[in-house]
Amino acid sequence: MSTIHPTHLDGNPIQDLPLSALLQPASDIVKASGLESIRQIGFYHKKDFQFFFEFDAGRPTGEIRPMYPAMDAEELMAEGWEHLALEVHLALQKVTLVVRGYYFREPVPLDFHLMIQQGPAGYLKDTIAITDRRIQETENSSFKDLMEIRLKSGDPKYAGANDIYGSMTITRMIKILNRYLRDWTVSHRIIERH
C-alpha cells in the first residue's frame, strides 16, 4: 500500500490547496487503487449534488480515497451557473482540473469548459472554451490569458494582486472564473453580425 500524505488527505475534502500540492497524493491514491487514473466528478445542479468516481479500464484492486475540494454549493450556484461539473482527475504525477457547465445570465446562455493539467514541472495544459448557445460560436482562451487581463490602472482585472498563475487554489480559481464569466455575459449581450 502506498503512503498518502497525511496532511493532504485525512478523509476530509481538501480546502485551499493548489493543484501542485495534489500531485503526490494523487499518485499515491492511484497506486493504492490499482487503477491507471481516477476521475472525481462533483455535479452541482440547483440544490442537488452528486459525486462520482469514474474510471475507464480495469477495476480497482484497492481502496479509492476521495480527494476533492470542499466548495460552498450555494455560493457557487448563485453566480449564474445552471449546472456545473467540477472534476479533479488523478493520475500518476498528473492532476487535471476540469470545470464544465451551463451558465446563464440574461440574455446570454453559454457552455463553459476549462481544463488545467498539472504536471511535476507546472501546468501541462490550460484551455478555456466558451460557447455562446445563441450563435453556437466558441471563443477559446486560457486561464493564463484571463489572469493577464488588466484594468487601465495596470491592476489585474479578474485576479487578485497576490494571485500567482500556477500556484492558486481551486477555490480561488473558481472565484476568478466567476468574475470573468459575469463580465463575459455583459460584453456579449449584443450579438455581433458579421
Next chain:
Amino acid sequence: MIVLRSPGDGGYVDREQKVPLHELPNWGNALVVNTSRPFQVRCSIGDKSRTFFRFAKIPTIPVEFPVPELDAERYNMDGWDHLAITLHLEKDLASLDLQGRFGRDDNSLIVRARLVRNAVNETKEDKVTIEKKDGELPATSIFDLMQVRSKSGDPRYARFSDQYPLLDVEGVAAMVTRYVKELRSA
C-alpha cells in the same frame, strides 16, 4: 478468492467465485452510513466502457468495494450493443439491475433483469423481462433460468458451479447473456 472447478468439457472455463450479491452490503454499509444515503456502482459496456460510483455526497472514508469484474470486450463480442450493470446499495440491501440492448439490428432485444437480496440472503425480487420488436415476452426469473437443463441434464444457462443463493454479479450477467443469445438465435 476461490477458484471453482470447471466441468472439464462443454467449453466452460475456470472462474473465480466473486462476492455473492447478499454479501455486498457488508462492503457497502459503511459508505451508506458515511454518506447518509444509498449509493450506486455502474459498469457500462458499449462504445465506451466505463465504471462509476455515484454518491449523494463526498465520502469521507476510503471507498473499498468489489467492483464487478466484467470483460467488456467479451460482452461486446457476445452481441451486446450496450449493457449497463448497476448495483444499488442500501443499508443491508443490494439490488442488481441489468439493462441493455442485445443485438445491433432491427431484431435486437431489450433486456432487463433485477435481483434484489438483503444481507441475510433473502431474495426480495428476481425478474427478467425481454422485449422483442413484436412485444414483450412473458417475464421469467434468474431462478427459473437456473432450472433449465439441456437434454444431457446439464444446466443450460447456468454454470455447474452456480448456486442460486450464492450468485454473484458476474454469474448473473453471464447467465442472462447465454439466455438472450439463445433467444435471438432461435
